[in-house]
Amino acid sequence: MGKGEETRRAIIDQALELASTVGLEKLTIGALAGTTGMSKSGLFAHFRSKEQLQLQVLAEARQRFIEMVIAPAMQKPRGEARLRSIFESAMKQWEEDLPGGCIFHAVSAELDDQPGPARDYLVETQRDYADTLRRAAEIAVEEGEFRKDVDLDQFVFELGSITAAYHHFGRLLGDPEAEQRARKMFEGLLARSH
Amino acid sequence: MGKGEETRRAIIDQALELASTVGLEKLTIGALAGTTGMSKSGLFAHFRSKEQLQLQVLAEARQRFIEMVIAPAMQKPRGEARLRSIFESAMKQWEEDLPGGCIFHAVSAELDDQPGPARDYLVETQRDYADTLRRAAEIAVEEGEFRKDVDLDQFVFELGSITAAYHHFGRLLGDPEAEQRARKMFEGLLARSH
DNA sequence: TGACGGCACGAACGGTCGTACTATTATCAG
DNA sequence: CTGATAATAGTACGACCGTTCGTGCCGTCA
Numbered sequence: 166m167g168k169g170e171e172t173r174r175a176i177i178d179q180a181l182e183l184a185s186t187v188g189l190e191k192l193t194i195g196a197l198a199g200t201t202g203m204s205k206s207g208l209f210a211h212f213r214s215k216e217q218l219q220l221q222v223l224a225e226a227r228q229r230f231i232e233m234v235i236a237p238a239m240q241k242p243r244g245e246a247r248l249r250s251i252f253e254s255a256m257k258q259w260e261e262d263l264p265g266g267c268i269f270h271a272v273s274a275e276l277d278d279q280p281g282p283a284r285d286y287l288v289e290t291q292r293d294y295a296d297t298l299r300r301a302a303e304i305a306v307e308e309g310e311f312r313k314d315v316d317l318d319q320f321v322f323e324l325g326s327i328t329a330a331y332h333h334f335g336r337l338l339g340d341p342e343a344e345q346r347a348r349k350m351f352e353g354l355l356a357r358s359h
Numbered sequence: 360m361g362k363g364e365e366t367r368r369a370i371i372d373q374a375l376e377l378a379s380t381v382g383l384e385k386l387t388i389g390a391l392a393g394t395t396g397m398s399k400s401g402l403f404a405h406f407r408s409k410e411q412l413q414l415q416v417l418a419e420a421r422q423r424f425i426e427m428v429i430a431p432a433m434q435k436p437r438g439e440a441r442l443r444s445i446f447e448s449a450m451k452q453w454e455e456d457l458p459g460g461c462i463f464h465a466v467s468a469e470l471d472d473q474p475g476p477a478r479d480y481l482v483e484t485q486r487d488y489a490d491t492l493r494r495a496a497e498i499a500v501e502e503g504e505f506r507k508d509v510d511l512d513q514f515v516f517e518l519g520s521i522t523a524a525y526h527h528f529g530r531l532l533g534d535p536e537a538e539q540r541a542r543k544m545f546e547g548l549l550a551r552s553h
Numbered sequence: 554t555g556a557c558g559g560c561a562c563g564a565a566c567g568g569t570c571g572t573a574c575t576a577t578t579a580t581c582a583g
Numbered sequence: 584c585t586g587a588t589a590a591t592a593g594t595a596c597g598a599c600c601g602t603t604c605g606t607g608c609c610g611t612c613a
Contacts, residue, residue, distance in 0.1 A: 168610095169560065186472040191384065194601065206603085207561040215601060265472045274468040277531040278380040278459045291532055322524055322540040329527055330520030337471040338485055346516040353551075362580065363590060388571065400572090401591040409571060555613090562607080569600070579590070 173211045176201055180222045181229075185265030188275045189219050189283060219283045226268045227290050233258050235297060244308040245355065248301050248324075252351055255328060256344065270332045295321050302358075311358045323354055367405045370395055374416045379459030382469045383413050383477060413477045420462045421484050427452050429491060438502040439549065442495050442518075446545055449522060450538065464526045489515050496552075505552040517548055 179200050184192040194215065198205045212218040238250035259267040269291065276284040302320045305311040327350050335343030373394050378386040388409065392399045406412040432444035453461040463485065470478040496514045499505040521544050529537030 167559085172560085188469060193599080195599070204562050205601090206563075209602070210560075213602095271468050271471075273527060273531050274465050275382060277465075277526075288532060291527075295532070316543075318536070319540055319543060322528055322537070323544055325527060326520035326524030326544065329523035330516055332471075333467060333485075333519060333523055334516055337467050338482060338489070342512070343516070346513055349510075349513060350517055350520065357547075361589080366590080387569080389569070398592050400574095400593070403572070404590070404592095407572095557611085557613100559610090560608085562605105564604090564606105566603075567601100570598080571596105573594105573596075575593080575595105577590100577592070580588085581585105582587090583585090 169211070172203075176203075176208060176211060177221055177225045180218065181225060181268060182264055184219075184222050185263035185268040185271050187265075189222070189272050190275065192219070192222070194218075216282060220286055222268075223272075223283065223286050223290065229262065230255075230258070230269075230294075233262070238301075244301075244305040245310045248298075248305060248355075251298070251301065252324075252327075256331070256347065259328075259332075260344075266332060266336050267328070270329070295325070298324055305358070315358050320354070320358065324351075327351055327354070363405070366397075370397075370402060370405060371415055371419045374412065375419060375462060376458055378416050379457035379462040379465050381459075383416070383466050384469065386413070386416070388412075410476060414480055416462075417466075417477065417480050417484065423456065424452070424463075424488075427456070432495075438495075438499040439504045442492075442499060442549070445492070445495065446518075446521075450525070450541065453522075453526075454538075460526060460530050461522070464523070489519070492518055499552070509552050514548070514552065518545075521545055521548070 176197065180192060180197055183197060183200065194205050194209055197218075198208045201208060212221060234251055234254040237254060238247050241247045241250045255267075259270075265271055269287065272283075272287060273291075276287055298321045299317050302311065302315065302317050302324075306313060306315055306317075327347050330350075331343050331347040334340040334346065340346075370391065374386060374391055377391060377394065388399055388403055391412075392402045395402065406415060428445060428448040431448060432441050435441045435444045449461075453464075459465055463481065466477075466481060467485075470481050492515045493511050496505065496509065496511050496518075500507060500509055500511075521541050524544075525537050525541040528534040528540065534540075
């Protein structure tokens with residue numbers, strides 16, 4: 166790995182931390198230069214536009230999510246165990262990895278009315294994730310762990326709602342029991358699917 | 360109502376539309392001056408800082424929410440009917456009133472790691488709303504419509520999760536069935552509380 | 554040793570941001 | 584109708600934005 170690639174990754178690391186708290190728009194070249202100790206122009210040269218920087222930040226976040234959440238789950242047994250693994254890893258990652266919590270949640274509201282490549286990439290990522298969840302639930306049905314009449318899309322919707330609420334109540338409103346509530350809700354959703 | 364107050368309200372109207380789509384930070388004095396046909400300085404004089412403008416926007420949104428969602432529900436019979444009224448009105452308002460959907464949802468992720476008066480006001484508003492929902496559910500228990508062992512805080516958490524997911528799947532991912540899914544989830548939550 | 558390519562730098566550009574002052578115009582009570 | 588006052592416009596400011604450009608450092612290899 167050349168020197169350039171090395172610093173580029175270091176920049177993206179910092180950028181992820183910053184973006185998870187302040188969002189993609191306020192992820193500023195100048196601020197990023199400050200935290201990395203580089204000059205604005207030196208940093209900018211690694212990405213040739215701010216849009217590229219944003220896209221690479223999202224790509225890195227996606228890759229980390231796959232590595233830390235999806236990949237371990239795929240090693241688990243098919244079906245419910247895999248779903249539980251995804252849920253647990255996701256909750257853990259959002260708490261520990263980034264200071265501002267799940268970056269996808271942080272930028273979702275920011276990009277939902279802002280057309281462009283960043284939004285497109287985010288939507289693709291989220292659709293991809295939804296498909297993964299759907300497939301995992303489908304397997305649980307095939308394995309006989311879930312009832313045959315489980316509405317898979319509805320299941321994904323409700324599963325997604327848990328994490329959204331976890332962020333809203335935990336991060337914004339500061340409810341210390343949000344994690345416990347999310348877990349309880351998850352157990353309820355699984356129980357209803359049996 | 361003097362002329363000043365009249366234009367101030369007109370400005371806030373425009374500001375709400377703008378903020379619901381682009382957020383509170385990108386709700387810019389210059390852009391707002393453009394859409395209202397005023398000069399930057401003339402508009403700025405009505406609020407003496409951007410922070411004041413943001414707070415007044417949030418206050419107006421809160422008042423509208425109370426008028427269009429909470430107040431009508433309070434005319435309804437106590438208990439489940441009131442909860443249904445709140446849910447239905449909330450879904451309707453977010454669809455129709457503002458182009459960017461529920462402004463509270465739009466700014467929640469933006470402010471959740473950004474201390475200041477705007478965040479404080481938003482948190483207060485959301486806590487207030489959560490209390491209202493909790494109280495309505497409590498009444499449903501007292502009236503015998505809900506089981507006595509319903510966990511009220513958990514109920515509020517799950518109710519909140521529905522609207523959060525509605526925005527995520529409907530607005531960001533563009534799922535046309537998001538509204539129907541939210542309704543189905545709501546019915547499920549009520550049924551489990553009976 | 555000397556040329557070269559990859560990296561990072563400082564300076565500067567045009568623009569937009571929020572905000573402060575001053576001047577001008579519109580409103581409204583006496 | 585008039586004069587006080589409120590409302591708006593004009594202009595300027597310093598800060599920061601993304602971006603461009605020219606320059607120099609430094610390791611690699613001929």
